Amino acid sequence: NPGEMNGLGSSTPGLALPGATPWRTITVGSGLKPIVETTVPFDVVEPLYEPSQEYKFGRSTWSWIMWQDPSINYDDQIRFIDLASEMGYEYTLIDGGWEKNIGRDRMEELFKYAHQKNVDVFVWYNSNGYWNDAPQDAKQCMSNSVARKKEMKWLQKCGVKGLKVDFFGSDKQQMMGLYEDILTDANEYGLMIIFHGCTIPRGWERMYPNYVGSEAVLASENLIFNQHFDDMEAYNACLHPFIRNTIGCMEFGGTLLNKRHNRTNDGGTIRKTTDVFQLATAVLYQNPIQNFALAPNNLTDAPALAIDFMKQVPTTWDETVFLDGYPGKYCVLARRHGDRWYVVGVNAQKEPLKLSLNLPMWEKGETVSYYLDDKKRQPQLEELKIKNPAEVKVVIQPEGGIILTK
Incomplete structure (x- = not known):
């Protein structure tokens, strides 16, 4: 679409000859089983580089989904680090707004505190360059190699394990190149990458060893924003395994145990699905890093069987x-x-x-x-x-x- 990237950049792809276009795959079967179980998107690609280290997948807490923008402050991030530690999770995600609201010096303090609690950290970034005017920070750190490598060097020094990069907004060739540039640079610094506000993956789990997920779906944030999505949650959950998640990993950010989708569990949109439904989606939705939508209050207001299950559930699968x-x-x-x-x-x-x-x-x-x-x-x-x-x-x-x- 020529209007993507705010109308900037060519919508016409090009390549040098001899060359090859990317694979486009279609899975056809006599029933639904071969579609859900297909591995074709991964079978036709090869790894593009060796991992710079062994990357560790796992579970993560995430303040922003339930507590939203006001939670991006030092004290609330401490609470979600503590939640990750209590749950035995490997990670916590510090979402957009941290550069302004917390600052880099105090972020380093958070990283140290998390490591003391045996929790590693993912950090959110805006993908933006001149084509993206989204205001959320940290900004202008991912759009060119000089800035990107400077930022990744700092993250590596601080012991950060990964980035969540957001707001891509195009499938133009120029933007597709940015995905690959972010992944390849991140591998040099031992960093994993989650993409949000992005295109679907295309065999990327095999092509890029430090790639650990793409949203590319109307994900859990919509359950917070609009009651319509809560009313349709069960219906949509019964689409994802047949459509979006069958082509590649899906970073949904789910398993919401609040009955009401706000900080105090007493307002906002209303969950229509059951607790066991929510637990089931932790397995139904596949992504090697799962940013679950749990909140500290769930340790006391959610059923004990739900918390116990969420402490044990894995994120990687040997067979489906x-x-x-x-x-x-x-x-x-x-x-x-x-x-x-x-x-x-x-x-x-x-x-x-x-x-x-x-x-x-x-x-x-x-x-x-x-x-x-x-x-x-x-x-x-x-x-x-x-x-x-x-x-x-x-x-x-x-x-x-x-x-x-x-």
Whole structure:
């Protein structure tokens, strides 16, 4: 679109000859299973460079999603570092506005405090150059190599592990080059990269070893901004595994345990989905760094079973199996991390959904943990003995979820 990048830059791509265009892939199947499980976007690409170090994936807290702009201050960031430590999470994300509201000297103090709590840090940046007039800071640090390397050298010195870079706003060739420039420079300084306000990934998990996620979806912030998205949350959750998340990792920023989406859990938009639905999305949505939308108050006002589950849930998967579902109605997936399986399901329909699942990963007589909603939409944790792995009966409540794991 010529109007992208505020009308700047060419919308016509070019390449030197001999050359090759990027892959564009289509997955076609007789059913939904090969679409959900496809690996084609990764199969057709190769790594473009070696990792400068071993990158560690994991879970993260994130103040901005529930507490918004006013939380970008020193004291609130301390609280979310403490939350990450309490949850056993690897990371916290300090979002936009830190340069003005906290300042670089106090940011270094935050980094030191986080490291004392065994928590590493991601830091938010605006991607902007002359094509982007978004006001959020830190600004003008990513748009050219000189500024970018200076910034990344400082972050490396401070022990920061990654960046979340936002507001790209174009698929023009010039902007696509910026994505690659940020990734390659970051690798030199041992930094991982999350993209936000961005295009979809195109096999980037394999091409760039320090790439750890793209938003490229109407993500969790919309649940805070507009009640319509809360009303449609279950429906949209039953689209993502078939559409957006099947092509690559999706940095959604989900699992919201507040009933109300504001700082004090008593105002703002209203969550329509159940607690178990929210827990299920921690597995249903795939991204190697998960910025979960938990808040400090959830340690006391959310069900203990939910907090315990969120302390244990992984973010990387060795195997994914589509079990049942239909776009916009319901979805049941199984994911394996090491030797542990998680089977999760969500239901966007208005009536309870009764299913019989084929779960060959477990044997007759095995007992698994079973998270479900009761008829009053309250979370329950039971022990379920597998009588027949080919016919495991479950019920998913409207706008609810299930999890079976062992």
